[in-house]
Amino acid sequence: MPTLDPGQLAIREMQEDEEQMILELLKDGFKDTENRLILYVLTRPLALLLLAVVSSGLRFLLNSFVAALLGPVLLCLLALKLLLRRSPDLGGLWAYYRSGRRGLWVAVYDGDDVCGCVALEPRLQGVPRTAELRRLAVSRWYRRSGVGRRLLAFLEAQARAQGYERVVLYTAVVAKAAVSLFESSGYRPTGGRSWLGYIILQEFSKEL
Known part of the structure; x- marks a missing residue:
């Protein structure tokens, strides 16, 4: 974890020539989260039970024990990847493609080292007026150094x-x-999205 001089960290709108860099940063963060979330989902007791039942059934239809064992797992991996990438709540990279650069800010250290980004999107319905934090990402080299907290406070x-x-x-x-x-910054859990009864995406909110 690098030691940062707070005075050298600035936040500004993303410039056009930084678009590919930010895209790679978002992609890195999304893939890391995606892989860990899929592992979490597949190791829940109910998921393991369902995979075992399906594998046992396939053993009567297939001559290969390996195919009966790995087939359901591979299909679940593919389905979960497609589901997560279509999710409006987790697919920050794909949302970035759709919305372009509007409302996206970057954290820059020492004048030119882009180390994080964040975006703000309005929710068109609801009272009180609510904005949604989107695409908060920090470069691997700057995680746990205060960049994420600065971006959150800026947003x-x-x-x-x-x-x-x-x-x-x-x-x-x-x-x-x-x-x-988020919890240490005053955000409180207000709901979530579940799969097989297990929360996989947690919703947080904070009154300003």
Whole structure:
């Protein structure tokens, strides 16, 4: 974990020539979360039981024990990857493609080292006026150094300046560092998305 000089860390709008760099940063963060979340889902007791039942059934139809064992697992992996990438709450990389560069800020250290990004998106319905935190990502080399906390505080300030009264966000339950950051910054769990009865995406909110 690098030791940062807070005075050397600035946050500004993303520049056009930084787009590919930010895209790679988002891709890295999404793949890391995606893989850990899939492992978490597949190792839940109910998921293991269902995979065992399906594998046992396939053994009567297939001559290969390996195919009967690995087939259901591979199909589940493919289905979960497709599901997560279509999720509006977790697929930050794909949301970035759809919305372009609007409302996206980057954290820059020592003048030119881009080390993180964050975006703010309005929720068109609901009272109080609510904004959603999207695409908060920090480069591997700068994690646990305060960059994420600075980006979060910056986004909240932007939301207040634009008249929003609340910020909501979704994060995977396996993203322990992110969950700890949000909880220590005053965010409280307000719901989530579940699979087979297990929460996989936790919703947090904070009144501004």
